[in-house]
Amino acid sequence: MAELFDTPRKRLVIVTGRSHPELAEQVAKELDVEVLPTTIYDFASGEIYVRYNESVRGCDVFCIQSISGNVSKWLMEHFIMIDALKRASAKRITVVAPLYPYARQDKKHQGREPISARLISDLYKTAGASRLMSIDMHASQEQGFFTGPVDHLQAMPVLIDYVRTRVDLNNVTVVSPDAGRIRVAEKWANRLGGYPLAFVHKTRDTSRPNVAVANRVVGDVAGRTCVLVDDLIDTGGTIAEAVGVLKHAGAKDVLVAATHAVFSDPAAKRLSECGAREVIVTDTVPIPPDKCFPQLKVLPIAPLLARAIRQVFEEGSVTALFE
Ligand code: R5P
Numbered sequence: 001m002a003e004l005f006d007t008p009r010k011r012l013v014i015v016t017g018r019s020h021p022e023l024a025e026q027v028a029k030e031l032d033v034e035v036l037p038t039t040i041y042d043f044a045s046g047e048i049y050v051r052y053n054e055s056v057r058g059c060d061v062f063c064i065q066s067i068s069g070n071v072s073k074w075l076m077e078h079f080i081m082i083d084a085l086k087r088a089s090a091k092r093i094t095v096v097a098p099l100y101p102y103a104r105q106d107k108k109h110q111g112r113e114p115i116s117a118r119l120i121s122d123l124y125k126t127a128g129a130s131r132l133m134s135i136d137m138h139a140s141q142e143q144g145f146f147t148g149p150v151d152h153l154q155a156m157p158v159l160i161d162y163v164r165t166r167v168d169l170n171n172v173t174v175v176s177p178d179a180g181r182i183r184v185a186e187k188w189a190n191r192l193g194g195y196p197l198a199f200v201h202k203t204r205d206t207s208r209p210n211v212a213v214a215n216r217v218v219g220d221v222a223g224r225t226c227v228l229v230d231d232l233i234d235t236g237g238t239i240a241e242a243v244g245v246l247k248h249a250g251a252k253d254v255l256v257a258a259t260h261a262v263f264s265d266p267a268a269k270r271l272s273e274c275g276a277r278e279v280i281v282t283d284t285v286p287i288p289p290d291k292c293f294p295q296l297k298v299l300p301i302a303p304l305l306a307r308a309i310r311q312v313f314e315e316g317s318v319t320a321l322f323e
Pocket of ligand 1: 235
């Protein structure tokens with residue numbers, strides 16, 4: 001007997017906000033789909049309007065927004081986009097926030113502070129997110145902040161493939177710029193081929209934003225090429241200080257590899273003058289031309305994001321992408 005109803009085919013939909021539309025376009029191209037036409041504008045009051053120009057009913061939607069620069073605005077736009085998808089009966093809404101917002105505020109260092117990274121997850125959930133996809137969150141345990149599945153991607157394979165072509169692999173030390181990234185640096189060292197590890201002892205003045213002091217390096221770096229790895233570069237203070245300490249300790253040269261190039265002022269100046277041979281980043285967030293400098297190498301992240309989106313859509317394995 002014929003079925004009364006055909007099961008409708010799943011439809012993959014990519015939508016994007018205004019913070020980094022180029023990234024969404026590149027992802028869509030990799031997936032051989034079009035970004036869904038969407039109307040977004042600001043009212044004179046500063047409030048944001050969003051409307052999808054086509055139906056998203058029953059769709060598997062990936063809602064991409066890179067939150068950097070005007071953080072509060074892009075975040076609010078992301079929430080509104082998710083709300084509109086929920087009210088338009090999207091079947092599943094995956095928040096794609098390549099740089100997880102407020103990731104560095106993941107714990108209380110002292111009394112009466114918020115845990116803003118947790119709040120962000122709660123807000124995404126309240127807006128209507130079914131699942132979350134992000135790249136190199138500041139701390140892996142932040143995956144637990146979101147109530148629902150989280151795909152935590154790593155840019156390491158993208159960065160390492162390039163770094164391998166730029167160093168003498170017999171003379172490499174992988175360096176963490178602070179104690180918090182040692183585990184990630186260890187993964188890098190293993191993936192590159194079991195290279196020695198070092199870390200910089202960094203201290204911060206918590207009463208002032210963006211002030212980092214690199215005190216000394218722990219580990220053997222003299223005469224070696226140091227690959228300094230970090231999740232994000234904001235003002236460049238951490239990296240510039242670390243490069244200085246490594247050079248002072250006799251490092252032959254230093255390559256910097258970081259996932260998210262936030263590049264708040266004066267990052268470009270600091271990075272171009274710090275003495276690093278090369279600063280290698282991905283384009284998870286937009287990097288305007290005035291933030292570029294001769295030693296900067298930007299690697300595209302869209303192919304990795306697209307592969308992960310395809311795995312989620314086809315109910316395959318995201319983990320397998322990193323094995
Ligand atoms: C710190 O824990 C992070 O991993 C980064 O190293 C840091 O937040 C970068 O900030 P900035 O570039 O302003 O020193």
